[in-house]
Amino acid sequence: MDTKYLIFSSVTYALRAMTLLKRRGFDARLEKIKNISALGGCGYALAVKYNILDTAVEIINGEGLRIIDILDNK
């Protein structure tokens, strides 16, 4: 449970968020989610460590990007 999965509307937004986090020195990983009902299918998630979740969300929201959901499991 030390990883959280940030859900975005498309892979482009997930990659934009990942780039923002990496530029600030935070690690984030692009992964396909198995829980397709979370998005209606074909979704990607950004996997981040739980201990940086709040900061990550703040950075991403600060750039005007919308996180659709945050999941415990992909």
Add this chain to the structure above:
Amino acid sequence: MSRLIYLDNAATSYPKPKNVINAVNESLFRCGNPGRSGHELSLYSAKAVYSCREAICSFFNFNHPENVVFTYNTTYALNMAIKGLINDKDEIIISNLEHNSVLRPIAELEKSGRGISYKTFDALGNDDAVIQNFEKAISDKTRLCVITMCSNVTGKILPFAKIGEICKKKRIKLIFDAAQCAGFIPIDLSSLYFSAVCFAGHKSLCGIMGTGFCVFAPDIVPKSIIQGGNGVESISPLQTGLLPERLESGTVGVPGIIALYEGIRHIQSVGLDEISEKCSRLEARLTSALMQIENVNVYARAKNKVSTVLFNINGAASEDTAAFLSSKNICVRAGLHCSPLAHKALGTIDMGAVRASISHFNTGEDIDALTQEIQMLSKR
């Protein structure tokens, strides 16, 4: 056979930089379908495509990579922007230097029975005259302007920033065709008013054919003209999602997008100023040499232009001149260049003209070889 001299860069640039060729080759080994799957090849592709969106933003000073939509060429991008932004009963203004990629979709819309109409204005004169003609053409019904930043026939650069200011003031949507000048002159999207700017990836941006893109302004919500799978909300039968996927149905051309990324890197490594300076110098050399040949007519010389030279040998069909040059291993393009409005305005609609378009890979020797052949042919 003499060495190949390529002067048809306005059609597509040649040769391609080595890093572009190598990257395309590598992409065929490493890329899966982006934005679809979770395996390594698909994720690699998705990251490569996104990196290109960022490279485009960095190169054109824009802060919204999600508003960069990949297409197969500028024509596709222009169709997407025009049909995605037009409404019933709109009046459209275009210049008389527009390519058929603008004229034909708009002429088709005019015939669609939706009350859409279009007007043209003369953009052949100096910047003040162009602006005056543009302002005169605008009416209360004008909702959209589609303007080339640079003519593919004459190479003339239009006063596009000023046109943007006028459209902003009058709250008119504005689409630019940047096919001929991106990668040759600086384009700062952060300071320019636009609704959409349409680009070719394979011309002066040094990518490969089958690659284009459209950048939409952040407040613009275009309708999609092609629907299908885009990796977003697959459960819905209707096209949903935000840009860019909303307009990128079907698999995008990943090798071409990677080539475009590398093409931009190439331009950045050479330097836009150096490219522009070298091409302008060669263009001036060619123009000056052709003007000294009796029986040769050089058209539409302008101060502010990209390195395209349009000419004819008096009394010779442009296609005959191009065929002769081709037999000497010199590549140019003759005819109407898919821009009948411009050739009507120039008085060359019946015979077309010969277009030599220069890139930073050309040399003074290339220019001199073309001049010598034209000199010989003009004496026949």
